[in-house]
Amino acid sequence: MDTPAIPSVQSAPLPEQEIHTRRRLLDAAVQIFDRKGFAAASVREIAEAAGVTKPVVYYHFGSKEGLLLAILTQAMHDFQAALDMGVARTGAARERLITLCEDIYRMFEKNVPVVRVAHAVFLGPRDLAPKFDLMVFERRLREAVIRIVADGQQAGELRRTPPEDVALAIMGILEGATDRQMLPDLNQVGTAGLRRILNVLFDGLVTVPSA
Amino acid sequence: MDTPAIPSVQSAPLPEQEIHTRRRLLDAAVQIFDRKGFAAASVREIAEAAGVTKPVVYYHFGSKEGLLLAILTQAMHDFQAALDMGVARTGAARERLITLCEDIYRMFEKNVPVVRVAHAVFLGPRDLAPKFDLMVFERRLREAVIRIVADGQQAGELRRTPPEDVALAIMGILEGATDRQMLPDLNQVGTAGLRRILNVLFDGLVTVPSA
Numbered sequence: 443m444d445t446p447a448i449p450s451v452q453s454a455p456l457p458e459q460e461i462h463t464r465r466r467l468l469d470a471a472v473q474i475f476d477r478k479g480f481a482a483a484s485v486r487e488i489a490e491a492a493g494v495t496k497p498v499v500y501y502h503f504g505s506k507e508g509l510l511l512a513i514l515t516q517a518m519h520d521f522q523a524a525l526d527m528g529v530a531r532t533g534a535a536r537e538r539l540i541t542l543c544e545d546i547y548r549m550f551e552k553n554v555p556v557v558r559v560a561h562a563v564f565l566g567p568r569d570l571a572p573k574f575d576l577m578v579f580e581r582r583l584r585e586a587v588i589r590i591v592a593d594g595q596q597a598g599e600l601r602r603t604p605p606e607d608v609a610l611a612i613m614g615i616l617e618g619a620t621d622r623q624m625l626p627d628l629n630q631v632g633t634a635g636l637r638r639i640l641n642v643l644f645d646g647l648v649t650v651p652s653a
Numbered sequence: 654m655d656t657p658a659i660p661s662v663q664s665a666p667l668p669e670q671e672i673h674t675r676r677r678l679l680d681a682a683v684q685i686f687d688r689k690g691f692a693a694a695s696v697r698e699i700a701e702a703a704g705v706t707k708p709v710v711y712y713h714f715g716s717k718e719g720l721l722l723a724i725l726t727q728a729m730h731d732f733q734a735a736l737d738m739g740v741a742r743t744g745a746a747r748e749r750l751i752t753l754c755e756d757i758y759r760m761f762e763k764n765v766p767v768v769r770v771a772h773a774v775f776l777g778p779r780d781l782a783p784k785f786d787l788m789v790f791e792r793r794l795r796e797a798v799i800r801i802v803a804d805g806q807q808a809g810e811l812r813r814t815p816p817e818d819v820a821l822a823i824m825g826i827l828e829g830a831t832d833r834q835m836l837p838d839l840n841q842v843g844t845a846g847l848r849r850i851l852n853v854l855f856d857g858l859v860t861v862p863s864a
Binding site (some may be wrong): 479481482534550558561562564565566577580594598599600601603604607608609610613614615616617619621624625626628633635638639642643644645646647648649 | 689692693742747769771772773775776777788791794799805810811812814815818819821822825826827828829830832835836838839846849850853854855856857858859
């Protein structure tokens with residue numbers, strides 16, 4: 443995709459009332475996209491659920507796609523803030539990596555409908571997907587993890603395994619835990635469980651290390 | 654869900670022509686469910702794509718939901734066969750676990766549209782989901798991994814970490830790799846990459862083990 447990853451945020455500050463209306467519309471859109479799917483949702487029912495008229499939706503977001511784009515953009519900003527905080531932290535790489543994963547786990551936990559909508563767009567029919575580079579989530583997370591792993595290797599704390607492989611191991615474990623949040627029938631891992639599973643990775647499985 | 658996990662396979666053998674027709678219909682249904690989504694797909698276009706009439710679809714599968722159920726049931730049988738083979742293998746637990754993950758990775762790789770349709774159903778609007786216990790995939794995989802881990806712990810090959818945590822670590826890494834197959838824009842891990850990442854887990858990240 444050749445569109446900018448994160449559309450820039452509107453620069454002129456909005457009156458408080460408008461911010462409130464935007465927030466209500468975004469919340470309503472997430473609920474309805476999640477329940478009916480993006481394709482089946484209508485601007486009319488989103489407007490109704492938020493207690494406004496259709497023109498108000500068009501004024502703020504331009505279209506149904508604009509609503510989805512705003513939801514994903516907001517999620518990307520929150521995600522990036524968590525990554526920046528994780529990279530900026532000091533201390534042992536092990537603790538920094540585990541804390542970063544816990545932060546993301548909690549953020550996803552609080553926003554399960556948004557995560558589910560994003561996944562549906564990710565995996566759904568390609569022609570319905572909005573012009574938003576969803577891969578940016580994966581890329582930014584990978585870059586942040588690799589930076590912290592490199593710090594740990596330089597400090598002699600972590601073995602000199604290719605940081606890219608370490609990142610994919612950590613991201614897989616995190617994804618395994620967050621994906622379960624979307625499936626209420628499964629036992630949830632929780633941040634304590636996530637920490638335990640990541641510690642399994644740090645300490646390894648074997649009684650006699652091979653290298 | 655209280656429906657049987659895997660509907661029993663029809664007992665009377667079908668004539669070769671009918672098997673062929675069923676196969677063609679299932680292939681067409683997967684393609685169309687994947688492209689348009691289950692909700693938007695119609696029995697008419699599936700019949701057309703398979704070169705048969707609508708009554709032929711109803712004769713074999715009863716409904717659009719019956720088609721989806723048959724697709725998921727077939728996938729479950731293939732998945733279970735791979736798990737059974739993985740559990741039955743002899744040798745070091747490390748190699749048995751890696752080979753099992755490689756087998757599943759390759760099976761998913763060959764069936765990306767089926768995997769994507771299953772995920773769309775998993776994560777899509779609940780009222781559209783067919784009466785199929787998709788959690789059975791997760792449960793069976795977890796049970797198989799735990800059995801092999803327990804073998805490795807008994808043999809003194811693997812540390813005495815709770816097998817449930819080890820299973821979630823292995824499943825997360827496998828899921829991280831197979832989920833990427835659904836996203837053609839991402840670099841694919843491949844079986845060699847999956848083996849490398851799993852080896853990171855077996856050997857651990859730290860220079861000085863904590864226990």
